[in-house]
Amino acid sequence: MKEKISTEINLSKEVFQSLPTNNSKNRKKFLTEIEKEIAHYQEELNEIYQELENRVKPYQELEESHYDDYESVFIELSKAMSYTNNLSTAYEKLKLDKNIYYLSHNQVNNLKQINQNLRRMIAVFHKAGIPLESKDFGYTKFVQWYMEFFFSKSASDHSAVEKKFEEIYWKDPHLILELELNMRHLYVKHQKQLEKYVTKVTHELLSHFEKGEKNLIDDYAFLRRKLEKTKLEDKNNLLYRFTKGEYHVEDYSMDKMDSLLTTYFGESRNNKSDEEIMQDTIKLLHSLEEYQKCLKYDSFIQKMKKLYQDPQEKDAFSKQMKKIQELEKKLFKLNKKSTHSATKTKVDELEPEINQVIQEIHEQYQEIDHLMFQYVLKKNMKDNSTIFKAFLLLNQYYSFFADACLEKNAQLTFQEIDQQQKEFAYFILDPDNTMINNITLVDSLKISDVVISNYRLLGVQMTEAMLEPANLDNCMSDLRKLIIYYQLKNMNISLETLDNNNKILKMMENHQKAI
Amino acid sequence: MKVETVDTKELIACYELILDYLKQLETKKKEVEKNDEGKN
Numbered sequence: 001m002k003e004k005i006s007t008e009i010n011l012s013k014e015v016f017q018s019l020p021t022n023n024s025k026n027r028k029k030f031l032t033e034i035e036k037e038i039a040h041y042q043e044e045l046n047e048i049y050q051e052l053e054n055r056v057k058p059y060q061e062l063e064e065s066h067y068d069d070y071e072s073v074f075i076e077l078s079k080a081m082s083y084t085n086n087l088s089t090a091y092e093k094l095k096l097d098k099n100i101y102y103l104s105h106n107q108v109n110n111l112k113q114i115n116q117n118l119r120r121m122i123a124v125f126h127k128a129g130i131p132l133e134s135k136d137f138g139y140t141k142f143v144q145w146y147m148e149f150f151f152s153k154s155a156s157d158h159s160a161v162e163k164k165f166e167e168i169y170w171k172d173p174h175l176i177l178e179l180e181l182n183m184r185h186l187y188v189k190h191q192k193q194l195e196k197y198v199t200k201v202t203h204e205l206l207s208h209f210e211k212g213e214k215n216l217i218d219d220y221a222f223l224r225r226k227l228e229k230t231k232l233e234d235k236n237n238l239l240y241r242f243t244k245g246e247y248h249v250e251d252y253s254m255d256k257m258d259s260l261l262t263t264y265f266g267e268s269r270n271n272k273s274d275e276e277i278m279q280d281t282i283k284l285l286h287s288l289e290e291y292q293k294c295l296k297y298d299s300f301i302q303k304m305k306k307l308y309q310d311p312q313e314k315d316a317f318s319k320q321m322k323k324i325q326e327l328e329k330k331l332f333k334l335n336k337k338s339t340h341s342a343t344k345t346k347v348d349e350l351e352p353e354i355n356q357v358i359q360e361i362h363e364q365y366q367e368i369d370h371l372m373f374q375y376v377l378k379k380n381m382k383d384n385s386t387i388f389k390a391f392l393l394l395n396q397y398y399s400f401f402a403d404a405c406l407e408k409n410a411q412l413t414f415q416e417i418d419q420q421q422k423e424f425a426y427f428i429l430d431p432d433n434t435m436i437n438n439i440t441l442v443d444s445l446k447i448s449d450v451v452i453s454n455y456r457l458l459g460v461q462m463t464e465a466m467l468e469p470a471n472l473d474n475c476m477s478d479l480r481k482l483i484i485y486y487q488l489k490n491m492n493i494s495l496e497t498l499d500n501n502n503k504i505l506k507m508m509e510n511h512q513k514a515i
Numbered sequence: 516m517k518v519e520t521v522d523t524k525e526l527i528a529c530y531e532l533i534l535d536y537l538k539q540l541e542t543k544k545k546e547v548e549k550n551d552e553g554k555n
Binding site: 001002005006009013016021024027028030031034035037038041042044045047048049051052055496497500503504507 | 518519521523524525526527528529530532533534536537539540541543544547548550551
């Protein structure tokens with residue numbers, strides 16, 4: 001067809017060249033002819049345009065498939081796993097630690113957030129059969145005032161709560177701290193009942209699974225692998241990404257792919273089928289992703305390693321708790337004295353002492369938070385325990401995780417920390433992780449050496465330079481391209497089709513601009 | 516012209532060829548119109 005049109009055009013050009021334009025009559029005739037010619041070719045052009053538009057339409061109408069169903073199941077299963085494991089107590093499992101952390105690290109004095117945390121914690125107690133009332137909040141008279149209002153009907157009016165809070169906050173700037181300490185006190189007081197509740201919920205959760213927690217973990221791993229496979233076989237998304245310009249056809253040319261295959265597989269590529277190379281590439285990419293995460297979380301690993309190896313005084317935790325109980329006894333006595341004092345002078349005299357005791361309790365709790373994670377690390381880890389186990393523990397202890405994140409970046413908001421924790425949990429629960437499941441926390445192995453030697457066995461040419469943090473992203477991008485290349489091959493999608501689609505889309509864009 | 520049966524790559528080439536020719540025709544037309552205006 002192209003040849004035919006080309007011949008026609010050349011003939012027409014000759015005709016137009018021979019038409020005279022030397023006088024007005026000839027020029028008019030020339031213009032009439034040229035207009036006829038323009039109309040004729042415009043019609044042909046429109047017809048071709050229409051056809052091309054029809055051909056690209058199915059690609060244009062592609063919509064990205066999301067995997068929300070999987071994501072929500074993962075969230076549910078990992079929530080269940082955080083309940084059923086034996087690495088944490090009711091305090092962490094019921095997320096009281098997280099809510100207390102929010103209170104104690106109240107970033108912007110956000111009253112709405114404070115009340116939300118209080119409500120969440122009260123709801124947890126309620127679910128466990130402990131209906132808290134204002135009388136449970138007698139840590140200080142200010143806490144009591146605020147919580148009386150909090151439990152009253154007037155608390156549904158946010159501005160009234162705000163007003164009340166401000167009124168009390170002016171008298172007692174430590175109100176938030178006191179609320180936090182009161183909640184901690186209530187946890188210790190009702191710990192046994194809360195643990196019982198957790199056991200009950202755990203039984204309920206596991207009753208859906210024949211083999212208990214093992215089933216839960218297997219289901220999770222099965223779904224994660226299924227999702228990976230589904231993504232790999234998702235023709236729709238592959239075409240969508242090429243159509244939307246996320247992937248570029250020119251990156252997948254034969255010579256570029258050939259060069260990548262030589263870089264990563266060298267001679268060994270000649271002894272392997274396409275499928276084998278694709279599978280090795282997927283494995284290698286996965287290992288590099290895992291390696292990159294290990295680098296990202298290296299500060300966490302080092303911190304936990306130090307805590308695990310540092311000595312901890314025997315019974316340090318229970319001794320600390322005892323100190324707190326004694327201080328609280330003292331506090332409650334002082335509160336009583338203050339409430340029953342007839343004179344304002346006497347009350348004022350007691351205030352500094354009350355504040356001093358509160359400060360001491362606060363310091364003891366800070367010490368406990370620090371001791372707690374070291375205590376659980378030492379209790380649950382052995383010298384042959386893996387990084388995976390240490391990460392699982394870390395994921396259970398929000399305050400330690402949040403502190404570790406804030407040490408790296410003090411500007412992080414709670415939302416960002418929560419997001420990081422989600423990503424962290426998703427990473428550690430990946431069933432295809434190999435390094436963190438085999439390297440121990442106390443190992444002094446260089447992980448890059450492990451990657452290099454493991455892949456040499458598969459005939460993959462990894463070098464130390466490729467694993468440098470600055471080169472890692474490029475290396476992973478190369479491997480992703482190779483996988484896409486094999487996906488295209490497996491799905492019989494030709495680069496020519498994708499290239500044509502892009503040309504048509506560009507053509508349509510220019511056409512729209514010209515109109 | 517039976518465009519439906521033509522291969523996409525060729526069709527794109529035809530489109531470009533015609534588009535280019537149309538541009539040439541438009542230029543030529545303008546040139547003659549201008550010439551005509553000048554001489555009248």
